[in-house]
Amino acid sequence: MSEKYIARSPAVAARRFDEEMMVMSSVDSTLFNLSEVAAVIWESADGQTPLSQIVRDQVCAVFDVAPDEAYRDAEAFVEDLARHGILLVSASPVQGSGSSAGEGAWA
Amino acid sequence: MGLMTELNAKALRLGIPLSVHLDLTYRCNERCEHCYLEHDDRGEMSLGEIRALLRDLADAGVFFLTLSGGEPLMRRDCFEIIESARALGFNVKLKTNAVMVREKEARRLRALGVEQVQISLYSHRPEVHDGITKLPGSLKRTLAGIRLLRSAGLKVTLANVLMPSNFKDSAGVRALAAEVGAHYTLDPTITPMMDGNTSVLRFRVPPKELRKVFEDPNLVGNVEEFCAPPPPVDDGAREGFPCSAGHTACYISPYGDLYPCVQFPLPCGNVRRQKFIDIWKDSQQLAEVRSIRGKDLPTCSSCAHLGTCTRCPGLAYMEGSMRGPSSADCEKSFVRTGITTAGMLARQAAGNPPPGLIQIESAQSPF
Numbered sequence: 309m310s311e312k313y314i315a316r317s318p319a320v321a322a323r324r325f326d327e328e329m330m331v332m333s334s335v336d337s338t339l340f341n342l343s344e345v346a347a348v349i350w351e352s353a354d355g356q357t358p359l360s361q362i363v364r365d366q367v368c369a370v371f372d373v374a375p376d377e378a379y380r381d382a383e384a385f386v387e388d389l390a391r392h393g394i395l396l397v398s399a400s401p402v403q404g405s406g407s408s409a410g411e412g413a414w415a
Numbered sequence: 416m417g418l419m420t421e422l423n424a425k426a427l428r429l430g431i432p433l434s435v436h437l438d439l440t441y442r443c444n445e446r447c448e449h450c451y452l453e454h455d456d457r458g459e460m461s462l463g464e465i466r467a468l469l470r471d472l473a474d475a476g477v478f479f480l481t482l483s484g485g486e487p488l489m490r491r492d493c494f495e496i497i498e499s500a501r502a503l504g505f506n507v508k509l510k511t512n513a514v515m516v517r518e519k520e521a522r523r524l525r526a527l528g529v530e531q532v533q534i535s536l537y538s539h540r541p542e543v544h545d546g547i548t549k550l551p552g553s554l555k556r557t558l559a560g561i562r563l564l565r566s567a568g569l570k571v572t573l574a575n576v577l578m579p580s581n582f583k584d585s586a587g588v589r590a591l592a593a594e595v596g597a598h599y600t601l602d603p604t605i606t607p608m609m610d611g612n613t614s615v616l617r618f619r620v621p622p623k624e625l626r627k628v629f630e631d632p633n634l635v636g637n638v639e640e641f642c643a644p645p646p647p648v649d650d651g652a653r654e655g656f657p658c659s660a661g662h663t664a665c666y667i668s669p670y671g672d673l674y675p676c677v678q679f680p681l682p683c684g685n686v687r688r689q690k691f692i693d694i695w696k697d698s699q700q701l702a703e704v705r706s707i708r709g710k711d712l713p714t715c716s717s718c719a720h721l722g723t724c725t726r727c728p729g730l731a732y733m734e735g736s737m738r739g740p741s742s743a744d745c746e747k748s749f750v751r752t753g754i755t756t757a758g759m760l761a762r763q764a765a766g767n768p769p770p771g772l773i774q775i776e777s778a779q780s781p782f
Contacts, residue, residue, distance in 0.1 A: 319528040321506030323478040325431065330422060330478060332506050334530040337570070339418045 679729025
Protein backbone atom coordinates (compact mmCIF):
# COMPACT_ATOMS: atom_id res chain seq x y z
CA MET A 309 0.00 0.00 0.00
CA SER A 310 1.52 3.33 -1.03
CA GLU A 311 1.27 5.99 1.64
CA LYS A 312 -0.89 9.10 1.20
CA TYR A 313 -0.45 12.49 2.78
CA ILE A 314 -3.35 14.91 2.91
CA ALA A 315 -3.47 18.66 3.48
CA ARG A 316 -6.28 21.14 3.68
CA SER A 317 -6.48 23.43 0.65
CA PRO A 318 -5.77 27.12 1.34
CA ALA A 319 -8.86 27.97 -0.71
CA VAL A 320 -11.41 26.74 1.78
CA ALA A 321 -13.28 28.03 4.79
CA ALA A 322 -14.19 25.68 7.61
CA ARG A 323 -16.12 25.83 10.84
CA ARG A 324 -17.23 23.20 13.32
CA PHE A 325 -20.90 23.14 14.39
CA ASP A 326 -21.70 20.67 17.10
CA GLU A 327 -20.19 17.41 15.90
CA GLU A 328 -20.15 18.36 12.23
CA MET A 329 -17.74 20.37 10.16
CA MET A 330 -18.86 22.76 7.43
CA VAL A 331 -16.30 23.22 4.68
CA MET A 332 -16.70 25.59 1.74
CA SER A 333 -14.50 25.93 -1.30
CA SER A 334 -13.81 29.47 -2.45
CA VAL A 335 -13.15 28.09 -5.92
CA ASP A 336 -16.65 26.90 -6.71
CA SER A 337 -18.56 27.81 -3.50
CA THR A 338 -19.38 24.16 -2.90
CA LEU A 339 -20.47 23.55 0.68
CA PHE A 340 -19.65 20.26 2.38
CA ASN A 341 -21.05 18.93 5.61
CA LEU A 342 -18.54 16.53 7.12
CA SER A 343 -19.64 13.86 9.53
CA GLU A 344 -17.92 13.47 12.88
CA VAL A 345 -15.44 10.92 11.53
CA ALA A 346 -14.79 12.91 8.35
CA ALA A 347 -14.25 16.02 10.47
CA VAL A 348 -11.57 14.21 12.46
CA ILE A 349 -9.75 13.30 9.25
CA TRP A 350 -10.13 16.87 7.98
CA GLU A 351 -8.72 18.32 11.18
CA SER A 352 -5.79 15.91 11.04
CA ALA A 353 -4.95 16.76 7.41
CA ASP A 354 -1.72 18.57 8.20
CA GLY A 355 0.20 17.38 5.15
CA GLN A 356 2.73 15.64 7.38
CA THR A 357 0.88 12.71 8.91
CA PRO A 358 0.24 9.68 6.67
CA LEU A 359 -3.43 8.91 6.10
CA SER A 360 -2.95 5.42 7.51
CA GLN A 361 -1.68 6.91 10.75
CA ILE A 362 -4.59 9.36 10.92
CA VAL A 363 -7.02 6.48 10.47
CA ARG A 364 -5.25 4.36 13.08
CA ASP A 365 -4.69 7.06 15.71
CA GLN A 366 -7.62 9.41 15.21
CA VAL A 367 -10.39 7.25 13.78
CA CYS A 368 -9.98 3.65 14.96
CA ALA A 369 -8.83 4.74 18.41
CA VAL A 370 -12.02 6.72 18.94
CA PHE A 371 -14.70 5.16 16.78
CA ASP A 372 -15.85 1.55 16.73
CA VAL A 373 -14.75 0.62 13.23
CA ALA A 374 -12.46 -2.04 11.76
CA PRO A 375 -9.10 -0.65 10.50
CA ASP A 376 -9.43 -1.99 6.92
CA GLU A 377 -12.96 -0.71 6.56
CA ALA A 378 -12.01 2.65 8.09
CA TYR A 379 -9.09 3.07 5.70
CA ARG A 380 -11.21 2.21 2.65
CA ASP A 381 -13.85 4.74 3.70
CA ALA A 382 -11.17 7.34 4.46
CA GLU A 383 -9.59 6.87 1.04
CA ALA A 384 -12.96 7.32 -0.69
CA PHE A 385 -13.68 10.43 1.39
CA VAL A 386 -10.24 11.90 0.66
CA GLU A 387 -10.55 11.26 -3.07
CA ASP A 388 -13.98 12.89 -3.12
CA LEU A 389 -12.74 16.04 -1.39
CA ALA A 390 -9.61 16.10 -3.54
CA ARG A 391 -11.79 16.10 -6.67
CA HIS A 392 -13.41 19.30 -5.39
CA GLY A 393 -10.09 20.87 -4.46
CA ILE A 394 -10.91 20.77 -0.75
CA LEU A 395 -8.06 18.45 0.18
CA LEU A 396 -4.67 18.12 -1.42
CA VAL A 397 -3.32 14.58 -1.71
CA SER A 398 0.34 13.72 -2.13
CA ALA A 399 2.53 10.63 -2.08
CA SER A 400 5.01 12.50 0.11
CA PRO A 401 4.72 14.98 2.99
CA VAL A 402 3.48 18.37 1.83
CA GLN A 403 5.86 21.26 2.43
CA GLY A 404 4.54 24.40 4.07
CA SER A 405 1.72 22.69 5.89
CA GLY A 406 1.48 21.50 9.43
CA SER A 407 -0.80 23.96 11.22
CA SER A 408 -3.60 22.68 13.37
CA ALA A 409 -7.14 22.49 12.05
CA GLY A 410 -9.03 25.74 11.77
CA GLU A 411 -5.80 27.68 11.52
CA GLY A 412 -5.84 27.56 7.73
CA ALA A 413 -2.71 25.59 7.08
CA TRP A 414 -1.55 27.62 4.10
CA ALA A 415 -3.53 30.78 4.50
CA MET B 416 -33.46 20.79 1.78
CA GLY B 417 -30.22 22.24 0.39
CA LEU B 418 -27.11 22.19 2.52
CA MET B 419 -27.08 25.98 2.89
CA THR B 420 -30.72 25.97 4.04
CA GLU B 421 -29.86 23.17 6.44
CA LEU B 422 -26.89 25.14 7.74
CA ASN B 423 -29.04 28.22 8.30
CA ALA B 424 -31.70 26.18 10.07
CA LYS B 425 -29.11 24.59 12.30
CA ALA B 426 -27.52 27.94 13.14
CA LEU B 427 -30.94 29.33 13.99
CA ARG B 428 -31.76 26.35 16.18
CA LEU B 429 -28.42 26.54 18.02
CA GLY B 430 -28.34 30.34 18.23
CA ILE B 431 -25.13 30.57 16.20
CA PRO B 432 -24.24 33.88 14.54
CA LEU B 433 -23.50 32.33 11.17
CA SER B 434 -22.74 35.62 9.37
CA VAL B 435 -21.11 38.82 10.49
CA HIS B 436 -20.65 42.00 8.49
CA LEU B 437 -17.66 43.93 9.82
CA ASP B 438 -16.90 47.42 8.59
CA LEU B 439 -13.16 48.02 8.97
CA THR B 440 -13.40 51.77 8.43
CA TYR B 441 -15.85 54.45 7.42
CA ARG B 442 -13.09 56.32 5.59
CA CYS B 443 -13.46 56.24 1.84
CA ASN B 444 -11.73 57.55 -1.25
CA GLU B 445 -15.09 58.14 -2.92
CA ARG B 446 -17.92 60.44 -1.86
CA CYS B 447 -20.95 58.71 -3.34
CA GLU B 448 -23.88 61.07 -3.27
CA HIS B 449 -26.30 58.50 -1.83
CA CYS B 450 -23.95 57.07 0.85
CA TYR B 451 -25.39 56.64 4.34
CA LEU B 452 -22.03 57.07 6.11
CA GLU B 453 -20.01 60.02 7.26
CA HIS B 454 -16.38 59.34 6.55
CA ASP B 455 -14.40 60.79 9.45
CA ASP B 456 -12.40 58.39 11.58
CA ARG B 457 -13.86 58.55 15.08
CA GLY B 458 -11.58 55.92 16.57
CA GLU B 459 -11.44 52.73 14.55
CA MET B 460 -10.55 49.45 16.22
CA SER B 461 -6.85 48.72 16.03
CA LEU B 462 -5.38 45.69 14.29
CA GLY B 463 -4.94 44.05 17.68
CA GLU B 464 -8.56 44.72 18.64
CA ILE B 465 -9.81 43.35 15.34
CA ARG B 466 -7.67 40.23 15.62
CA ALA B 467 -9.04 39.60 19.12
CA LEU B 468 -12.56 40.17 17.81
CA LEU B 469 -11.99 37.72 14.95
CA ARG B 470 -10.93 35.05 17.43
CA ASP B 471 -14.10 35.70 19.44
CA LEU B 472 -16.21 35.49 16.29
CA ALA B 473 -14.60 32.18 15.31
CA ASP B 474 -15.18 30.80 18.80
CA ALA B 475 -18.84 31.86 18.55
CA GLY B 476 -19.20 29.86 15.31
CA VAL B 477 -19.24 32.69 12.77
CA PHE B 478 -18.54 31.20 9.35
CA PHE B 479 -19.40 33.90 6.79
CA LEU B 480 -17.49 37.14 7.29
CA THR B 481 -18.11 40.20 5.13
CA LEU B 482 -15.39 42.84 5.38
CA SER B 483 -16.49 46.23 4.16
CA GLY B 484 -16.47 49.96 4.88
CA GLY B 485 -16.15 52.81 3.84
CA GLU B 486 -13.39 51.54 1.64
CA PRO B 487 -11.66 48.71 3.54
CA LEU B 488 -8.44 49.07 1.54
CA MET B 489 -8.05 52.54 3.03
CA ARG B 490 -6.71 50.69 6.07
CA ARG B 491 -3.04 49.95 5.61
CA ASP B 492 -3.49 46.79 7.66
CA CYS B 493 -6.42 45.53 5.58
CA PHE B 494 -4.49 42.56 4.22
CA GLU B 495 -3.24 41.62 7.67
CA ILE B 496 -6.87 41.59 8.82
CA ILE B 497 -7.92 39.43 5.88
CA GLU B 498 -4.99 37.11 6.51
CA SER B 499 -5.97 36.75 10.16
CA ALA B 500 -9.58 36.08 9.18
CA ARG B 501 -8.61 33.40 6.67
CA ALA B 502 -6.24 31.80 9.14
CA LEU B 503 -9.22 31.42 11.46
CA GLY B 504 -11.17 29.59 8.78
CA PHE B 505 -13.72 32.28 7.86
CA ASN B 506 -15.40 32.37 4.48
CA VAL B 507 -14.43 35.95 3.60
CA LYS B 508 -16.27 38.28 1.26
CA LEU B 509 -14.75 41.69 0.59
CA LYS B 510 -16.75 44.75 -0.41
CA THR B 511 -14.62 47.38 -2.09
CA ASN B 512 -14.76 49.95 -4.86
CA ALA B 513 -11.57 48.33 -6.31
CA VAL B 514 -10.04 51.75 -7.01
CA MET B 515 -6.95 50.75 -5.02
CA VAL B 516 -6.69 47.24 -6.44
CA ARG B 517 -3.59 46.67 -8.52
CA GLU B 518 -2.13 43.37 -9.70
CA LYS B 519 -0.35 42.79 -6.39
CA GLU B 520 -3.54 43.29 -4.36
CA ALA B 521 -5.57 41.08 -6.69
CA ARG B 522 -3.06 38.25 -6.47
CA ARG B 523 -2.85 38.59 -2.69
CA LEU B 524 -6.63 38.36 -2.30
CA ARG B 525 -6.65 35.23 -4.43
CA ALA B 526 -3.77 33.68 -2.52
CA LEU B 527 -5.57 34.35 0.75
CA GLY B 528 -8.59 32.39 -0.47
CA VAL B 529 -11.11 35.24 -0.36
CA GLU B 530 -14.45 33.79 -1.43
CA GLN B 531 -15.63 36.74 -3.49
CA VAL B 532 -15.25 40.45 -4.00
CA GLN B 533 -18.28 42.71 -4.33
CA ILE B 534 -17.84 46.01 -6.10
CA SER B 535 -20.29 48.86 -6.50
CA LEU B 536 -20.63 49.92 -10.12
CA TYR B 537 -23.17 52.58 -10.97
CA SER B 538 -22.82 52.92 -14.72
CA HIS B 539 -20.79 51.91 -17.74
CA ARG B 540 -20.48 55.63 -18.56
CA PRO B 541 -17.71 57.59 -16.79
CA GLU B 542 -19.74 60.78 -16.58
CA VAL B 543 -22.50 58.96 -14.69
CA HIS B 544 -20.38 56.67 -12.47
CA ASP B 545 -17.85 59.37 -11.60
CA GLY B 546 -20.70 61.84 -11.13
CA ILE B 547 -22.11 59.60 -8.39
CA THR B 548 -18.79 58.73 -6.72
CA LYS B 549 -17.46 62.31 -7.00
CA LEU B 550 -14.06 60.80 -7.78
CA PRO B 551 -12.85 61.70 -11.29
CA GLY B 552 -11.53 58.66 -13.12
CA SER B 553 -13.12 56.23 -10.66
CA LEU B 554 -14.92 54.16 -13.30
CA LYS B 555 -11.69 53.62 -15.21
CA ARG B 556 -9.81 52.61 -12.05
CA THR B 557 -12.64 50.42 -10.74
CA LEU B 558 -12.91 48.59 -14.06
CA ALA B 559 -9.16 48.06 -14.12
CA GLY B 560 -9.39 46.62 -10.60
CA ILE B 561 -12.27 44.35 -11.59
CA ARG B 562 -10.33 42.96 -14.54
CA LEU B 563 -7.28 42.31 -12.38
CA LEU B 564 -9.40 40.51 -9.78
CA ARG B 565 -10.98 38.36 -12.47
CA SER B 566 -7.59 37.64 -14.04
CA ALA B 567 -6.36 36.51 -10.64
CA GLY B 568 -9.23 34.03 -10.54
CA LEU B 569 -11.50 35.72 -8.01
CA LYS B 570 -15.26 35.66 -8.12
CA VAL B 571 -16.57 39.20 -8.54
CA THR B 572 -20.07 40.56 -8.03
CA LEU B 573 -21.00 43.93 -9.46
CA ALA B 574 -23.56 45.62 -7.21
CA ASN B 575 -25.60 48.13 -9.15
CA VAL B 576 -27.38 50.51 -6.78
CA LEU B 577 -30.17 52.06 -8.75
CA MET B 578 -30.98 55.76 -8.60
CA PRO B 579 -32.67 58.23 -10.90
CA SER B 580 -29.31 59.34 -12.31
CA ASN B 581 -28.19 55.86 -13.38
CA PHE B 582 -31.54 54.16 -13.86
CA LYS B 583 -31.12 53.87 -17.63
CA ASP B 584 -27.64 52.35 -17.32
CA SER B 585 -28.46 49.04 -15.64
CA ALA B 586 -28.35 47.21 -18.99
CA GLY B 587 -24.91 48.69 -19.63
CA VAL B 588 -23.63 47.54 -16.25
CA ARG B 589 -25.15 44.09 -16.84
CA ALA B 590 -23.32 43.91 -20.17
CA LEU B 591 -20.08 44.91 -18.48
CA ALA B 592 -20.59 42.21 -15.86
CA ALA B 593 -21.11 39.61 -18.58
CA GLU B 594 -18.02 40.84 -20.44
CA VAL B 595 -15.71 40.49 -17.44
CA GLY B 596 -17.37 37.31 -16.14
CA ALA B 597 -18.80 38.90 -13.01
CA HIS B 598 -22.08 38.25 -11.26
CA TYR B 599 -24.56 41.13 -11.40
CA THR B 600 -26.94 42.28 -8.70
CA LEU B 601 -29.25 45.25 -8.69
CA ASP B 602 -30.42 47.06 -5.59
CA PRO B 603 -32.94 49.92 -5.56
CA THR B 604 -32.60 50.44 -1.78
CA ILE B 605 -31.33 53.79 -0.55
CA THR B 606 -30.82 53.95 3.21
CA PRO B 607 -31.04 57.09 5.40
CA MET B 608 -27.69 58.33 6.68
CA MET B 609 -26.34 57.02 9.97
CA ASP B 610 -26.89 60.42 11.60
CA GLY B 611 -30.59 60.31 10.74
CA ASN B 612 -30.26 62.65 7.76
CA THR B 613 -32.91 61.71 5.20
CA SER B 614 -31.72 63.95 2.38
CA VAL B 615 -30.22 60.98 0.53
CA LEU B 616 -33.69 59.46 0.16
CA ARG B 617 -34.16 61.81 -2.79
CA PHE B 618 -31.97 59.33 -4.66
CA ARG B 619 -34.61 56.59 -4.38
CA VAL B 620 -35.97 55.46 -7.72
CA PRO B 621 -39.51 56.80 -8.19
CA PRO B 622 -42.36 54.23 -8.36
CA LYS B 623 -42.88 54.61 -12.10
CA GLU B 624 -39.26 53.72 -12.78
CA LEU B 625 -39.30 50.96 -10.16
CA ARG B 626 -42.15 49.33 -12.04
CA LYS B 627 -39.93 49.15 -15.12
CA VAL B 628 -37.36 47.23 -13.05
CA PHE B 629 -40.00 44.78 -11.88
CA GLU B 630 -41.15 44.25 -15.47
CA ASP B 631 -37.67 43.45 -16.77
CA PRO B 632 -37.30 39.67 -17.17
CA ASN B 633 -33.52 40.07 -17.23
CA LEU B 634 -33.72 41.26 -13.64
CA VAL B 635 -36.65 39.43 -12.09
CA GLY B 636 -37.03 36.30 -14.21
CA ASN B 637 -40.67 35.41 -14.68
CA VAL B 638 -42.40 38.82 -14.62
CA GLU B 639 -45.90 37.41 -14.34
CA GLU B 640 -44.92 35.34 -11.33
CA PHE B 641 -42.87 38.14 -9.74
CA CYS B 642 -45.67 40.68 -10.06
CA ALA B 643 -48.51 38.29 -9.18
CA PRO B 644 -50.89 39.18 -6.35
CA PRO B 645 -49.70 37.70 -3.05
CA PRO B 646 -51.02 34.27 -2.13
CA PRO B 647 -53.20 33.97 1.00
CA VAL B 648 -51.19 34.56 4.17
CA ASP B 649 -50.37 31.26 5.84
CA ASP B 650 -49.14 30.21 9.29
CA GLY B 651 -45.54 30.26 8.05
CA ALA B 652 -45.78 34.00 7.42
CA ARG B 653 -47.63 34.64 10.68
CA GLU B 654 -45.16 32.66 12.77
CA GLY B 655 -42.08 33.62 10.75
CA PHE B 656 -39.55 36.36 11.34
CA PRO B 657 -38.54 38.90 8.73
CA CYS B 658 -34.87 38.15 8.06
CA SER B 659 -31.66 36.83 9.57
CA ALA B 660 -30.79 40.15 11.32
CA GLY B 661 -30.14 39.39 14.98
CA HIS B 662 -31.07 35.72 14.50
CA THR B 663 -28.07 34.30 12.64
CA ALA B 664 -26.40 37.53 11.52
CA CYS B 665 -25.24 40.87 12.83
CA TYR B 666 -23.18 43.93 11.98
CA ILE B 667 -20.16 45.44 13.74
CA SER B 668 -18.99 48.99 13.05
CA PRO B 669 -15.32 50.13 12.88
CA TYR B 670 -15.79 51.42 16.44
CA GLY B 671 -16.93 48.07 17.81
CA ASP B 672 -20.64 48.85 17.98
CA LEU B 673 -22.80 45.82 17.36
CA TYR B 674 -26.13 46.11 15.55
CA PRO B 675 -28.56 43.48 14.22
CA CYS B 676 -27.67 44.47 10.63
CA VAL B 677 -25.82 47.20 8.74
CA GLN B 678 -29.26 48.52 7.83
CA PHE B 679 -30.68 48.17 11.36
CA PRO B 680 -28.89 50.71 13.57
CA LEU B 681 -30.25 49.56 16.92
CA PRO B 682 -27.24 49.65 19.29
CA CYS B 683 -26.90 46.28 21.05
CA GLY B 684 -23.49 46.61 22.68
CA ASN B 685 -19.84 47.30 21.97
CA VAL B 686 -17.19 44.62 21.52
CA ARG B 687 -14.57 46.90 23.07
CA ARG B 688 -16.42 46.72 26.37
CA GLN B 689 -18.00 43.27 26.23
CA LYS B 690 -17.20 39.92 24.71
CA PHE B 691 -18.96 39.40 21.39
CA ILE B 692 -20.63 36.22 22.60
CA ASP B 693 -21.99 37.96 25.71
CA ILE B 694 -23.64 40.63 23.58
CA TRP B 695 -24.93 38.01 21.16
CA LYS B 696 -26.46 35.92 23.92
CA ASP B 697 -27.55 38.53 26.47
CA SER B 698 -28.41 41.74 24.63
CA GLN B 699 -31.96 42.85 25.47
CA GLN B 700 -32.11 44.61 22.12
CA LEU B 701 -31.27 41.45 20.19
CA ALA B 702 -33.79 39.54 22.31
CA GLU B 703 -36.44 42.04 21.28
CA VAL B 704 -35.51 41.73 17.59
CA ARG B 705 -35.68 37.94 17.90
CA SER B 706 -39.10 38.06 19.50
CA ILE B 707 -40.80 39.63 16.50
CA ARG B 708 -43.12 37.40 14.50
CA GLY B 709 -45.33 38.31 11.57
CA LYS B 710 -48.46 37.93 13.66
CA ASP B 711 -47.12 40.49 16.19
CA LEU B 712 -46.76 43.36 13.72
CA PRO B 713 -49.44 45.93 14.61
CA THR B 714 -50.03 47.06 11.03
CA CYS B 715 -48.40 44.50 8.78
CA SER B 716 -49.99 41.40 10.41
CA SER B 717 -53.24 42.30 8.65
CA CYS B 718 -51.57 43.03 5.31
CA ALA B 719 -52.19 40.83 2.27
CA HIS B 720 -48.47 41.12 1.49
CA LEU B 721 -47.30 39.68 4.85
CA GLY B 722 -46.02 36.45 3.30
CA THR B 723 -44.22 38.02 0.34
CA CYS B 724 -43.18 41.52 1.47
CA THR B 725 -39.49 42.23 1.89
CA ARG B 726 -40.28 44.35 5.00
CA CYS B 727 -36.92 45.40 6.41
CA PRO B 728 -37.15 45.72 10.20
CA GLY B 729 -34.12 48.03 10.11
CA LEU B 730 -35.74 50.49 7.72
CA ALA B 731 -38.93 50.21 9.80
CA TYR B 732 -36.89 50.95 12.91
CA MET B 733 -35.44 54.05 11.25
CA GLU B 734 -39.01 55.15 10.56
CA GLY B 735 -39.93 54.82 14.22
CA SER B 736 -40.66 51.17 15.10
CA MET B 737 -39.01 47.87 14.26
CA ARG B 738 -42.53 46.36 14.37
CA GLY B 739 -43.92 48.93 11.98
CA PRO B 740 -44.12 49.04 8.21
CA SER B 741 -41.17 50.17 6.13
CA SER B 742 -42.54 52.70 3.65
CA ALA B 743 -39.88 51.75 1.07
CA ASP B 744 -40.96 48.10 1.23
CA CYS B 745 -44.65 49.03 1.18
CA GLU B 746 -43.89 50.91 -2.00
CA LYS B 747 -42.08 47.95 -3.53
CA SER B 748 -44.97 45.58 -2.72
CA PHE B 749 -47.48 48.03 -4.16
CA VAL B 750 -45.49 48.82 -7.30
CA ARG B 751 -44.85 45.13 -7.87
CA THR B 752 -48.45 43.94 -7.54
CA GLY B 753 -50.67 47.02 -7.74
CA ILE B 754 -52.27 46.02 -4.43
CA THR B 755 -52.29 48.60 -1.65
CA THR B 756 -50.48 47.62 1.56
CA ALA B 757 -51.79 47.91 5.13
CA GLY B 758 -48.96 50.34 5.83
CA MET B 759 -50.07 52.63 3.00
CA LEU B 760 -53.67 52.55 4.24
CA ALA B 761 -52.53 53.37 7.77
CA ARG B 762 -50.48 56.29 6.51
CA GLN B 763 -53.40 57.55 4.42
CA ALA B 764 -55.65 57.33 7.47
CA ALA B 765 -53.11 59.36 9.42
CA GLY B 766 -53.00 62.03 6.74
CA ASN B 767 -49.81 60.78 5.04
CA PRO B 768 -47.23 62.03 7.54
CA PRO B 769 -43.63 61.75 6.37
CA PRO B 770 -41.73 58.84 7.89
CA GLY B 771 -40.48 59.91 11.33
CA LEU B 772 -36.84 58.98 11.12
CA ILE B 773 -35.04 58.55 14.40
CA GLN B 774 -31.58 59.81 15.26
CA ILE B 775 -29.17 56.91 15.11
CA GLU B 776 -26.61 56.78 17.85
CA SER B 777 -23.52 54.77 18.57
CA ALA B 778 -23.65 52.35 21.48
CA GLN B 779 -20.82 54.36 22.96
CA SER B 780 -18.85 57.42 22.10
CA PRO B 781 -15.32 56.12 21.49
CA PHE B 782 -13.75 59.46 22.36
